[in-house]
Amino acid sequence: MLIDTHCHVHEASYPLAVDQVKQRALENNVRAVICVGTSEQSSAEAVAFAQGSDWAYSSIGVHPHDTKDGYDMISTLAVQSPDRLVAIGEIGLDYFYTHSPRDIQIKALESQLQTAMNADLPVIFHVREAFDDFWPIFDNFTGLCGVLHSFTDTQVNVEAGLMRGLYIGLNGISTFTKDIAQQTLFRSIPLDRVLLETDSPFLTPVPKRGTVNEPAFVTHVASHHANSRGISFETVAQATTANAQTLFSFNV
């Protein structure tokens, strides 16, 4: 059994028929997905999508790119504690694109971390080219747990994350990167800290490059890790599923 811990199939703009996507996921034993919000609207859609579902869970948050358009709704939504809400995110800092000014990104991150503390929920982080600013902010909030989603940074920052008890989210990038150092780094992360994700519709893994990504394809991310570590698919599936259930506190 596998869990796709990060996808955006709940969004109105997701290009595939979601019933069929769910069907293909279940046929591949992908028994649960976390639908991750990226804006106020996307978060509301994630909550609505997961409500009453037997497959999808939701996470609410405003991605650093979108913080300039507002994030107050996240705390309002969190206190309503909607059915199947399991995390706050994706939130963080992105200085690679800087679609929102840095000071707004920082304020939004702090506000949403407070929401996570108040709601006692784990956090799904998006951090790109911004770890120097990120760690001091993270360290101001004691007791937070979470995942560094779509991690592609350095050994130093993977260690900084592990030291703080964070999980590391790996996706299709690990199947197609040509960067040997990055491959070595992915392989070196202790299996009890790895989460698998697709980030659908983005980052389609090998051998499905050129098609729209969907949760069923998390199986390809799992096989890649099994091969690269020289361990069985079953070992990867069991470990990463247990990690997801531990961090997000649900059972499937």
Ligand SMILES: [Zn+2]
């Ligand atoms: Zn994402």
